[in-house]
Amino acid sequence: MATYRVRFLPLDREVEVLAGALIGDAAQQAGVALNMPCGGQGRCGRCAVIVQEGKVRRRTTQRLSPADVEAGYALACQTVVEGDVVVFVPPQEKIERRLKEGKRAARVVLPFPYDLHDQPLRKYSVTLEPPSLQDQTDDWSRLQRELARRYDLRTPQASLPVLRKLGRALREGEWTVTVVVELDAWDRPDGPPRLIDVLAGEHLESLWAAAIDIGTTTNTVWLVDLISGEVMAQKADYNGQIARGEDVISRIIYASKGNGLEELQGLVMQTLNRLLKRAARERHISTDEIYKVTVAGNSTMIHLFAGIPPESIRLMPFITAVNQPPPFPARLVGLGINPEATVDCLPGIASYVGADITSGVVSSDMCGTGELTLFVDIGTNGEMVLGDCTWLIACACSAGPAFEGAGVVHGMRATAGAIEEVWVNGQTYEATYRVIGDEKPRGICGSGLISLLAEMFVTGVMDKSGNIHLDLPTERVRKGEHGAEYVVAMACETATGEDIVITDVDIDNLMRAKAAIYAGFSVLARSVGLDLSDVEQVRIGGAFGQYINVEKAVQIGMLPDIPYDRFHFLGNTSVRGAYVALLSREMRQRVTEVAKMMTYLELSADNTFFDEFNAALFLPHTDMGKFPSVAALLEGR
């Protein structure tokens, strides 16, 4: 039998192997360390090397894009040596980086299809004729007169707090002042203009506003320069309400007791005000210079932000007090910007399809394409919208907080110390993992849980019903306090000094969550007579979407089994929607139109949901025909 020489760079070690050997075998023979956490099954992609010279045969190109193959990438565990070869072993970090991008949805940077100068906030500078004994016109009429003459600004309205500043500003500025005016708002398209501030002297150099997203978990603030249209600072932090409940339901319950509502409103305001202050400090401005905000968030978050009791959201038949709050001045809620600044809360359409979704739909530009699009925002609730430029249908499924780490023994949020990806060795059933922040692990976050479930299923650690096989020849499966469990990280490896495990109960919770989400997709598609395979693009919004490994999510049957290149991750679509609505009247109007156009499907009123949910309570699904790529993978196993 022929032998070939395999030379490994950059270590420059060479070995001889028999024809038909794998690069992985050669590496082991040469003492070149390659990671193979999946047990050499070609699933994890961590043993990728670059074949610089010579002939090889790749058994599989899983994990490798055509461009990768073009560049010589091959998986050591799946690549047969068919001649003398030179193999370059990239630094493990580089592989990790590539994999991290791996089968996640591609990040899409969307264009801004609107006219920046379309937004209605203005600054005008005017110099007035000073009053005299002959011209006794009062300050406000004098200012109005000049604004009409110079800028054709008719019958502007000023609130009392602005009028209180007027006299001093005029005299301090020696009759030159700058006014901040909102020409119109969505609820009064034909004006009249509203005076927001009056400043002594001329101050036309800047005009600030902010886009805000109030997530149940994370709050985000984008500070926007309305003159250039650019985002000048981005700040995010946990919603201070978390201490009073992790999900919207517990917050609603908290809000309904004593002065819980005021407390929750105060807590989110504290968080937002801190973020606004930090953003303002970064640009060396005062928060008083922020004259407008647009706010997106789910309906409960918007209610709590505005101080509107959210009780009815959680009680049958799940009704919001108001889907589209009117614009109001910041002082009414204690938001730490200019007290007269306009607060424009974007419209939601239902208790569980809020402004985060309408703004997400607008910012994802799904109505701008003719393609059948599925927009998904998965958090505690999974919200999903199906449609194209002519129709939109939305629903929300109460996935529960399992994928946010709650209800799972070692679950945690995606912060430092969280296991975010797991590989299970298909032969030894050993686990390998990646931890956020490269620390010792403290728990497992949502993307880690999805990854773990997929690996356990694909390697046969558990069956399609999610039952762990206790009879496997490994100490990692065992009977624990909460029934069967699988040890992801041994006590000696963890930050806590305890095993990190996943239990049958955890798996059950996660199965219910993923089933709810997939059932939502199914009911949406079925309600309009379509199949999920018809979906031409999936646009994923929300912070969680950023970390989901699409492949693994498909393997557990959480996302529909359609080609990976149809999945796109858009980042925080909610704050982005708030941002575009801030910059453009047209886009603001589009949010309203989207809210009006969107049909809401209340799943608890839909009698097919329960069937779809039950059918999805398997890995990946009772109907494997819906998951051809997973079926193929399992067959190959």
Add this chain to the structure above:
Amino acid sequence: MATYRVRFLPLDREVEVLAGALIGDAAQQAGVALNMPCGGQGRCGRCAVIVQEGKVRRRTTQRLSPADVEAGYALACQTVVEGDVVVFVPPQEKIERRLKEGKRAARVVLPFPYDLHDQPLRKYSVTLEPPSLQDQTDDWSRLQRELARRYDLRTPQASLPVLRKLGRALREGEWTVTVVVELDAWDRPDGPPRLIDVLAGEHLESLWAAAIDIGTTTNTVWLVDLISGEVMAQKADYNGQIARGEDVISRIIYASKGNGLEELQGLVMQTLNRLLKRAARERHISTDEIYKVTVAGNSTMIHLFAGIPPESIRLMPFITAVNQPPPFPARLVGLGINPEATVDCLPGIASYVGADITSGVVSSDMCGTGELTLFVDIGTNGEMVLGDCTWLIACACSAGPAFEGAGVVHGMRATAGAIEEVWVNGQTYEATYRVIGDEKPRGICGSGLISLLAEMFVTGVMDKSGNIHLDLPTERVRKGEHGAEYVVAMACETATGEDIVITDVDIDNLMRAKAAIYAGFSVLARSVGLDLSDVEQVRIGGAFGQYINVEKAVQIGMLPDIPYDRFHFLGNTSVRGAYVALLSREMRQRVTEVAKMMTYLELSADNTFFDEFNAALFLPHTDMGKFPSVAALLEGR
């Protein structure tokens, strides 16, 4: 010489007197006590009797109306016995009562020439279809839908605080609610309607509002039932700001220091809130049921009420920040009514011609007559408006607070213990007086001062320059600490145990005040080429006007010397104007029109004012031709 018998009833005493004797002589002879505080000069009217039978000759009918003479009234000191007569001596109280009305301006009760149903506040009750899983419309859209359907109420606006109440009201009322709506306001005549409140269940039985007058000294609240249009309670009290300055200038100075503005605003709000609470209690309602107020007051008071810095009002060239504040919700100023209630401040036209005058002009109906009318409101400032239905010209003269009792050693406000009328005996120079509340005197109020000045002048206690004659044969004139003085009440008669006096300095202050007022009238008339004698009616507003004895005020040259029957007192025209503006869109519009139509004459910019002022610094005036009735009186002396 013939003798006649004079019989006095009800004592039934009879005496014989010579022909030509006076009834007063006969009474003395008969031992019948008659009051003659003026010394038998026919000025005070206190010796009035009723001649029941017999012939007499009245030397004068001063103090007596034609109806009085018809009824037999005669002044004992001025009536010659020309036959046997029977004279009835009425109880002194009855005379006092008659005199109290005396030569004051007649009280006029004005008609209400407007349609009550014209005001824009409404209550609507609606019952909504409850939501369901099939109809997921949010609460606010559901309410809007029904309001549009049942009442054709389109695109109503609701503020955040109202929306905060909506969900609970709907559920508590089992989907029946009552909404309080303002259909439009003067600054948005074509709507949209504004939701002020939402109440669980049906509550159409009442609709409350209030008219408010904020005087520098006194605040007045009228609680109004908008369904009947009636005033249901009237409350008044001193403006709590008095403790921080008696006049507007000292208040403006106080407001400009530290947080003086907030303090003054808080003080007037305390007073108003107390009055509102008392009025509400009287009608057994909650102040939360008061859904609108109209507010009149001088420009400084309106600025302080609204929290607008008033500084520029007192600084050349005397400019207000705003003559017409926009309507605003009560919560913005802390007014103790429904926090979302509309506060509508009526428009002023200048720093010293405020909303008290525009509302006074409208409520006095001076633009409803074709007669040349002089509208006067005398307080710390004298504001005056001349015109008819086609034109109006206004000015304000800074009279100072002398007639309100400040700047006068024994001056005081018109409360219990204040001397409100004085008579000086023309022969003995003794003083007699009437005290408010029939108590021992503590000081002299404005009307008392006018009366005192007139008496001292007419009896020759002082000359036309206001100098007290120290050489008179009475101990009542003397040299005091502050120069020459006249003792009005002896220490033994007073509540304080000290003499109550008027000094040269006091008189000087009062002369300057009355001269400023008269000069104002003169400049107004002259500016339009008219003479004060052309004035066909004088309408006096303000609380002070109620107590001025027109005759005495003419005698000192404060009011123009025209027939008494042309003077009419209207009471508090400011609060009355606020009241009519509350009841009627048309009248509210008229206040705006009056403000627009009224020409303001700034006296400090008028070079004739100083001449007119100097000419008026005499009693009654340098040009006696302008005061024919006073000239006649002095000639008769």
